[in-house]
Amino acid sequence: MPDLVTHIAFSHLVRRPFEIKQSGKSHLPFRILLYLGTILPDITTRSLYIVFPSTHDWTYPLHTPVGALVLCGIIALLFESSLRKKAFANLSTGAGLHFVLDSFQKQLIGGYPWLFPFSWKPIGIGLLWSDDILQYFPVWIAVVVIVEIGIFIAKKRRTHSKSR
Amino acid sequence: IFIALFRQCTYIEAGKNNGIFMDLRRFAAIIGLCLLLLALSYFSGHSHPWIALNECLEHPEAYDGQLVTKYEESLIGSIYSDGFQLIQKRGPSVRVYSDTTGLQTGKNIGLIAVFHKEGYLQAVSLRVSRNRNAKIWISAFPALLVGFLCIRHFRFNRNAFQIELKEYA
Numbered sequence: 453m454p455d456l457v458t459h460i461a462f463s464h465l466v467r468r469p470f471e472i473k474q475s476g477k478s479h480l481p482f483r484i485l486l487y488l489g490t491i492l493p494d495i496t497t498r499s500l501y502i503v504f505p506s507t508h509d510w511t512y513p514l515h516t517p518v519g520a521l522v523l524c525g526i527i528a529l530l531f532e533s534s535l536r537k538k539a540f541a542n543l544s545t546g547a548g549l550h551f552v553l554d555s556f557q558k559q560l561i562g563g564y565p566w567l568f569p570f571s572w573k574p575i576g577i578g579l580l581w582s583d584d585i586l587q588y589f590p591v592w593i594a595v596v597v598i599v600e601i602g603i604f605i606a607k608k609r610r611t612h613s614k615s616r
Numbered sequence: 617i618f619i620a621l622f623r624q625c626t627y628i629e630a631g632k633n634n635g636i637f638m639d640l641r642r643f644a645a646i647i648g649l650c651l652l653l654l655a656l657s658y659f660s661g662h663s664h665p666w667i668a669l670n671e672c673l674e675h676p677e678a679y680d681g682q683l684v685t686k687y688e689e690s691l692i693g694s695i696y697s698d699g700f701q702l703i704q705k706r707g708p709s710v711r712v713y714s715d716t717t718g719l720q721t722g723k724n725i726g727l728i729a730v731f732h733k734e735g736y737l738q739a740v741s742l743r744v745s746r747n748r749n750a751k752i753w754i755s756a757f758p759a760l761l762v763g764f765l766c767i768r769h770f771r772f773n774r775n776a777f778q779i780e781l782k783e784y785a
Contacts, residue, residue, distance in 0.1 A: 456755035460762070481769045481781055487762045495759055502752065505688035505706050509664050513656035522656070526649045529642055532778045539779075560726045560741055561666075561685055569656060572665045583747045589754060 489546020
């Protein structure tokens with residue numbers, strides 16, 4: 453798995469273009485849910501089995517698309533009815549982006565069993581080792597900062613031209 | 617969830633309920649999905665294809681010549697000319713015969729190896745994770761940040777058993 457900074461930066465960069473034309477404030481809570489969805493597969497599995505290695509086999513489904521989707525469904529159902537669909541969409545999109553990024557990671561066994569519970573066959577593109585991805589996390593942060601500055605300047609210009 | 621549901625029952629008795637039992641479909645869906653998750657977990661726990669080193673050590677005759685892919689948080693211990701000592705967070709340490717190029721004591725290692733009933737492993741492929749601890753620490757920060765943002769923008773209404781947006785959010 454890449455580190456969580458990389459995961460969040462990636463999902464942030466994917467989502468941001470869809471928000472540019474609208475006011476940022478109303479999007480923030482749902483963006484947070486996207487981030488939560490992005491880190492969910494790792495915090496529900498890795499954080500547990502690093503401390504308790506014996507939980508690995510039992511928590512493994514939470515790091516698969518089917519398991520993550522079920523978990524996103526449970527969390528979304530805990531939201532008030534007006535937020536539920538948006539919460540589910542953002543959580544599951546976040547989890548999906550997590551798996552997209554994980555697919556690029558090299559593994560000794562070849563990949564992750566994305567088709568669980570139907571198949572245990574490891575699937576992955578396998579471009580970079582997890583350690584190699586870690587080296588690029590400052591680059592991800594820099595790209596996010598540059599994009600945010602760009603959006604800020606574009607918004608300022610737009611308000612300025614409207615006020616004229 | 618079950619503790620919270622129990623609390624809901626007490627609200628019903630007290631005649632204060634405006635929560636989950638007013639919304640039985642949601643209640644049923646949450647229970648159903650929790651059961652599905654438990655079923656997936658049970659299936660994974662009992663039908664996974666990987667062979668763990670600890671299983672092999674418990675039944676060495678049965679696993680002789682098998683490919684081991686799972687270890688309990690494995691670390692490199694002492695390094696010898698023809699291999700190294702594999703230390704597990706839980707379970708005994710084991711001698712591994714392998715190429716020692718690039719090995720470093722104390723580092724995490726990913727390993728695929730053949731188990732021998734005498735109690736040693738012959739490495740097929742291995743990869744030293746040099747920055748694993750750094751990755752864990754780097755990952756802790758965004759996880760905490762997301763947790764903080766969730767608390768800042770959402771609140772859990774215990775009476776209605778639902779998460780709501782905070783008014784200013």
